[in-house]
Amino acid sequence: MLQVNFIRQNVELVKERLSVKNFGDLTLVDKVVELDEQVRRLKVESETLQASLNAASKEIGMLMGKGEKDKAESKRQEVTLHKSSLQNLAQQLADAEKLLQEEIIKLPNLPHTSVPKGKTPEENEVVREAGTKPTLAATATPHWELIKQYDLVDFETGAKLTGSGFPLYKGKGAKLQRALIQYFLDYNTAAGYTEYLPPLMVNEATAYGTGQLPDKEGQMYHVTADGFYMIPTAEVPVTNIYRDEIVKETELPIKMTAYTPCFRREAGSFGSDVRGLNRVHQFDKVEIIQLVQPDTSYTVHEEMVLHIEKLLQSLELPYRILRLCGGDMSFTGSLTYDFEVYSAAQQKWLEVSSVTNFETFQANRMKIRYKDESNKTQLVHTLNGSSLALPRIMAALLENNQTEAGINLPAVLHNYFGAATIR
Structure with missing residues (x-):
């Protein structure tokens, strides 16, 4: 606010x-x-x-x-x-x-001066692009065929259990999810982030604090009997940990990471962009959040971007970083960088992370403050980023690394997965 x-x-x-x-x-x-x-x-x-x-x-x-x-x-x-x-x-x-x-509360956050004007995703600025796009064999197939071939994800049974867009991971597919989650958490905690495992449902005050209410209520699953909301991201409960608190300046920056399942209605989604793992209603994601002093927040923002960039490099995936234009930004964001990985079989870029500086917008809603050197109460700046969202990472890993003998995994996942190849 x-x-x-x-x-x-x-x-x-x-x-x-x-x-x-x-x-x-x-x-x-x-x-x-x-x-x-x-x-x-x-x-x-x-x-x-x-x-x-x-x-x-x-x-x-x-x-x-x-x-x-x-x-x-x-x-x-x-x-x-x-x-x-x-x-x-x-x-x-x-x-x-x-x-x-x-x-x-109807007014969105002000965009940073570096945010480009524009109305559509096509007007986002490419900051940099790195990695080598693989050249696949003529027999290469998209991930929704690969998950059937290797029996990794069962969408039909997921739909029977819940509905369309709720995948059931099984066997090596479930194991790869677990390997990715553990690797991402280890990577984040090694960088000084404290791990949390928060509730998956939040009350109205928590959803309001990070800006999901009243802006995105139509995108959240609402447990009407109790007034709770299924979380769309770990950002919501984790940032609210410090709601209505005054922290010591010496405690800043506060660095937090969390793995959670995420739930999004994605109302109105249809077409080729939602095939397979491209867009689902329940997915796993690891998040990083920081609460910082205002004069350091944009330096921290760049550090978080580099943190996620190195994570993608370790997965050996071609990627690009975009600075979002004003029209493609969230209601709450002041400056956002999106990460996309290249899906070779689909021949398209898939978004896997957003890294956002909210400045005081969320902190003002949640009343997260600190005492500065003059003992004056100030609002912190809040930042968060996906580190990383798993479905499209899995899609790109499967598609880009497929061979006649199986799917080769990047070296950093071998110990976590227990093998170098999915066969």
Whole structure:
């Protein structure tokens, strides 16, 4: 959530940055400022009236002490009127604050100045591309054929158990998932991230804190009886660990990693892009999250990008890094880099990670703060990245490394998987 003081002091800048995200209703910025002015005015009126009431109450005591009962009674009637007016003001203030909150949460985060203008994914900027795209044999097949050939994933039984888009991993397919998860976690903890295993369902306050509500409620599975939501990513519960807390400056940066299954409705998804593991409703992912001081967040952001880049290099997958344009960014993000790996059999790029700096947007919702050197309370900056999402990584590993003798795995996975080749 944007900070109202910043909006009030930088109205035109806020509108200019929101236009980069192609935000449609810039008049909402003016409405927020007007509501803030109303709230501030009502607070002043309330404080002034409360001061008058206190003074009148004190005067009643003095008049009673002097035996001036008639004057004291007159003052009591005045106090009664003050109390009634104060109650009315209190209700007006509560209503204005509620309306201000309802309107300000409709504003997305401001994009960083380096975010390019654009409306579609085709307008994202390629930052760099690395790795060698493999040349496959003419008999090479996409991963949805390979998983049948090697009996790795059973989509039909998954659909019977739950529904379309819920894969059932089996045998060496389940083992490869476990190997990837363990390798990713080991890689992250070796870099100083503390591992967590969070709940897979969250309450409304937690979903609101990271910006899933009210922006993405249609994409989450809702357990209506209890008001819980199935998590779309570990970012949601893990970042909320520090909700409503003031951490010590010496504790920063706070580095966290977690493996979780992730659940996304992906309403409206269809076509070739959803075949096989390209897009599913339940998938495994390892996440990295950092809470940092504001003046270090963009340095940390680049470090997280390099961290994930080296992870992809270790998997020997061709990849590219994109800086997302304003129109392709999330509601909550200030700057996002996407990682894509090349799928040789499909001859297309598949997104496997997003690394985002949210600045204070999430921290302001969650009230995650720290005390600086002057003992002033400040909001932290929050960042997160996929390290990594497994389905498309598995798809690329299967497709890019297929041979007549089997699927060769990258060297870093041999010990985790217990073999060098899937046969």
